[in-house]
Amino acid sequence: MAGRIVVGIDGTEHAAAALRWALEEAALRDATIEAVHAWGAVPLATVPDASIAPLSWPASAEVLDATRAAAERLAAQQVDEVAGDESRVTVSVVQGDAADVLLTAAENADLLVVGNRGRGSFAQALFGSISARVSDQAHCPVVVVHAAAD
Numbered sequence: 240m241a242g243r244i245v246v247g248i249d250g251t252e253h254a255a256a257a258l259r260w261a262l263e264e265a266a267l268r269d270a271t272i273e274a275v276h277a278w279g280a281v282p283l284a285t286v287p288d289a290s291i292a293p294l295s296w297p298a299s300a301e302v303l304d305a306t307r308a309a310a311e312r313l314a315a316q317q318v319d320e321v322a323g324d325e326s327r328v329t330v331s332v333v334q335g336d337a338a339d340v341l342l343t344a345a346e347n348a349d350l351l352v353v354g355n356r357g358r359g360s361f362a363q364a365l366f367g368s369i370s371a372r373v374s375d376q377a378h379c380p381v382v383v384v385h386a387a388a389d
Contacts, residue, residue, distance in 0.1 A: 242270035242349035247341050247369065249276060250313045253354030256386040258321045261352040264382075265327055270349065272328045274318050277340035278310035307334070338372035345373070351381045 246261040248254040258274060265272050280303055311332045322328045333340045345351040353370045374381045 242268050244270050244272045244350045244352060245341065245345040245348040246272055246274050246352040248274045248314055248317050250317050251354065253356045253386040255317060255321050257352045257354040257384040260382065260384045262322055262325060273331055273344060274314065274328055275331045275333065275341055275344045276310055276314035277333055277335055277337040278306065279334065280306055338369045341373050342376055345377055345379055348379050351377050351379055353383055355383050355385045
């Protein structure tokens with residue numbers, strides 16, 4: 240039975256390097272690839288809300304839909320640029336914390352592949368990098384791919 244490789248993508252060159260590595264590994268293993276892009280809604284603070292709750296998300300389905308659509312376009316574009324029409328690659332776009340999304344996606348995977356850097360944030364600096372979290376918590380082997388230096 241062919242295996243399953245999960246690879247984290249986020250539009251960066253580091254994610255592209257991880258996807259390229261996963262494609263080569265999948266060819267050796269006759270495995271399928273699930274390219275996973277995690278996205279999150281950015282909370283917005285409004286002046287009236289700032290004194291009650293520092294961050295609140297406006298109840299706007301349009302903003303949420305636009306954010307999801309942008310994430311879907313980014314993921315599809317990256318997979319298309321790196322994998323072309325490679326039929327063994329499927330794309331999943333999931334709302335949530337990137338490490339949590341990847342860990343869930345990799346629960347029944349044979350391998351999880353991530354880049355060593357991605358679209359970082361202050362919160363990630365506080366709580367640790369995605370690659371460190373998934374390396375520590377995944378139930379399958381994890382490969383951290385380093386992109387070539389610019």
